[in-house]
Each structure stands twice: as C-alpha cells, then as structure tokens.
Amino acid sequence: MQAKNQARSTCPISFALEIFGDRWTLLVLRDLLLRGRRRYRELLRSEEGIATNVLADRLKRLERRGLIRKLRDEADGRQFVYAATPLAISLVPMLIEMIVWGARSDSGSDVDPAFIARFETDREGLIAEIQAEVRRSNGLA
Amino acid sequence: MQAKNQARSTCPISFALEIFGDRWTLLVLRDLLLRGRRRYRELLRSEEGIATNVLADRLKRLERRGLIRKLRDEADGRQFVYAATPLAISLVPMLIEMIVWGARSDSGSDVDPAFIARFETDREGLIAEIQAEVRRSNGLA
Numbered sequence: 001m002q003a004k005n006q007a008r009s010t011c012p013i014s015f016a017l018e019i020f021g022d023r024w025t026l027l028v029l030r031d032l033l034l035r036g037r038r039r040y041r042e043l044l045r046s047e048e049g050i051a052t053n054v055l056a057d058r059l060k061r062l063e064r065r066g067l068i069r070k071l072r073d074e075a076d077g078r079q080f081v082y083a084a085t086p087l088a089i090s091l092v093p094m095l096i097e098m099i100v101w102g103a104r105s106d107s108g109s110d111v112d113p114a115f116i117a118r119f120e121t122d123r124e125g126l127i128a129e130i131q132a133e134v135r136r137s138n139g140l141a
Numbered sequence: 142m143q144a145k146n147q148a149r150s151t152c153p154i155s156f157a158l159e160i161f162g163d164r165w166t167l168l169v170l171r172d173l174l175l176r177g178r179r180r181y182r183e184l185l186r187s188e189e190g191i192a193t194n195v196l197a198d199r200l201k202r203l204e205r206r207g208l209i210r211k212l213r214d215e216a217d218g219r220q221f222v223y224a225a226t227p228l229a230i231s232l233v234p235m236l237i238e239m240i241v242w243g244a245r246s247d248s249g250s251d252v253d254p255a256f257i258a259r260f261e262t263d264r265e266g267l268i269a270e271i272q273a274e275v276r277r278s279n280g281l282a
Contacts, residue, residue: 008189010251012243013171013236021164030154048149087246094242095154097235102153105228110151 019065024050025058026095029084032068033092033134038081039073062088083138089131096127160206165191166199167236170225173209174233174275179222180214203229224279230272237268 008014020026031037031046044055059082062068067088073079100119103111118126149155161167172178172187185196200223203209208229214220241260244252259267 007247007249009187010249011168011171011188012240012247012250012252013167014189015243015247015250016239017164017167021162021167023158023162026154026158026162027152030152046150047152048155090245091242094235094238097238098157099153101232101235102156104231106148106153106156108148108151109153109156111153 019061019067022058024048024054025062026098028055028058028062029067029088029091030095032082032084033088033095034130036133036137038083038137039079040082043082067091084134089134092131092134093127096123096130160202160208163199165189165195166203167239169196169199169203170208170229170232171236173223173225174229174236175271177274177278179224179278180220181223184223208232225275230275233272233275234268237264237271 007018020029027046027048027050028043031043037043037046040055040059043059044050044052059068059070063070067085069083069085070080071083073081096119099111100116103109103116115126148159161170168187168189168191169184172184178184178187181196181200184200185191185193200209200211204211208226209223210226211221212224214222237260240252241257244250244257256267
C-alpha cells in the first residue's frame with residue numbers, strides 16, 4: 001500500500017479505491033451502514049471471517065480518512081463504538097448499486113427479494129431510509 | 142488472493158469484491174466503460190501507471206469472470222481488443238455513484254462539472270447514454 005496522501009491521479013474512482021480498494025473495507029462499511037453493527041466484536045463476527053488484525057487496520061484507516069469516528073459507548077464507558085460519518089453515509093447509494101449488481105450477477109447471492117423490489121420501484125426512498133436509520137443510530141438525527 | 146470459486150459468504154458485496162476488490166480492477170473497467178479504451182496499449186497508459194503484469198493479470202481475471210471478452214481487432218488482425226460484456230456494462234450505475242462520491246469528497250478530484258450536473262438532473266439518462274455508447278462501440282447495438 002502506498003502513502004495515504006500521495007494520490008495516483010485526479011480521478012475520483014482512483015481516490016475512492018485508495019480508501020476502499022481492497023477485499024475487506026467495504027464489508028466493514030456494510031456492517032456499519034447496513035447492519036447496525038457498531039462494536040468491534042460485532043464487526044469481527046461477520047460471516048466472511050475477517051481477521052482481527054485486518055479489522056483493526058481497516059478501522060484505523062477509515063478513522064484517519066474521516067469515514068468513521070471511534071466513540072465511547074454511552075451504555076458502557078469501558079467500551080467503544082464506531083460511528084459512520086456523513087462521508088461514509090454518502091456511500092450508501094454506491095453500496096446499494098453494488099448489492100443489486102451482485103445479487104443479479106451471482107446465483108449464490110442471498111438477498112431479500114423485497115429489497116430488490118423496493119430498489120426497482122423506489123430507489124431514492126430506499127437510500128434515504130437507510131441513511132436516516134444510520135443517522136438515527138449515531139444520534140445525528 | 143483466494144481460489145476464485147470459493148465464495149466467502151452469500152453477500153453480494155462480498156461477491157463483487159471477489160471480482161474487483163483491489164486497487165486496479167475498477168480502473169481498468171473505467172477505461173473500458175467510460176473512456177472507450179479497448180487495446181492493451183491504451184489501457185496501459187492510464188495516468189495511474191498500472192504495471193504491465195498487473196494489467197495482464199486483471200484482464201485475464203475479468204475475462205475468466207465474464208466481464209470482458211478478448212477479440213481480434215477487425216481493423217488489424219494481429220491485434221486484440223477487449224470488449225465489455227453486458228455483465229460489465231451493468232456496473233455503470235455503481236461506477237457513476239463512485240465518481241460522484243469521489244468528486245464530492247476529494248477536493249483534488251478533477252471531474253467535469255457538467256457531468257455532475259447531468260447526474261443531479263438526469264441520472265437515469267446519463268447511465269443509459271453511457272451504456273448505449275459502450276454497446277455501440279462493441280457492435281452490440
């Protein structure tokens with residue numbers, strides 16, 4: 001991996017890949033944005049089996065790039081929670097497109113048909129609802 | 142990288158990342174889908190400076206996963222061109238969302254303001270136009 005502040009180009013796709021161009025970062029963001037997982041242990045137990053050192057590294061990088069904040073858990077001051085920032089929340093439309101593409105392309109994908117149906121009839125409403133839910137769980141709305 | 146046919150999970154995001162979860166693959170698809178580059182040499186000279194062995198590896202993987210086809214160049218039978226398949230063309234909405242996210246998030250990104258304006262007023266039309274252009278250049282439409 002290259003130094004973080006040395007952009008390869010002025011292309012926004014390249015910029016995005018410098019943040020999440022790997023096999024794991026978007027799975028962490030999926031769990032934070034779409035599954036309401038906010039604690040390290042919750043993030044660690046995803047079905048893909050992310051290694052603890054990989055998870056710790058990705059969380060640090062996401063924090064450094066401004067996509068998440070590490071906060072003390074109000075329910076238990078010895079614990080931390082990770083909160084998606086507005087920058088991460090604005091990735092929801094891209095993640096939704098990725099889900100729909102994967103679901104349509106991979107017969108092995110397991111996606112609720114109701115989710116796809118909602119996407120097809122009310123994409124904007126679906127995105128807004130997911131984003132509002134993340135903001136609510138972050139105490140931002 | 143793991144064996145290609147051994148899925149980590151049934152999550153469509155994970156499936157997608159098994160295909161393009163790295164720093165380079167989506168740049169190759171960007172050049173094929175959005176910049177009309179179809180020859181190896183054209184793909185090699187992108188501003189990010191992809192190494193020739195990396196480009197060759199990504200093209201082979203994209204071909205194996207059904208996102209591109211390698212065809213003889215009709216204009217010069219000694220040369221090859223790479224053509225995006227419908228599966229790759231259906232990634233355009235996701236790529237567009239990534240461009241817009243990167244452009245809004247990174248002050249160093251260089252994106253035509255007319256592109257963003259078109260996205261904001263006519264996202265569906267923009268996507269359809271890009272997809273039609275790729276199909277046309279592939280001789281599929």
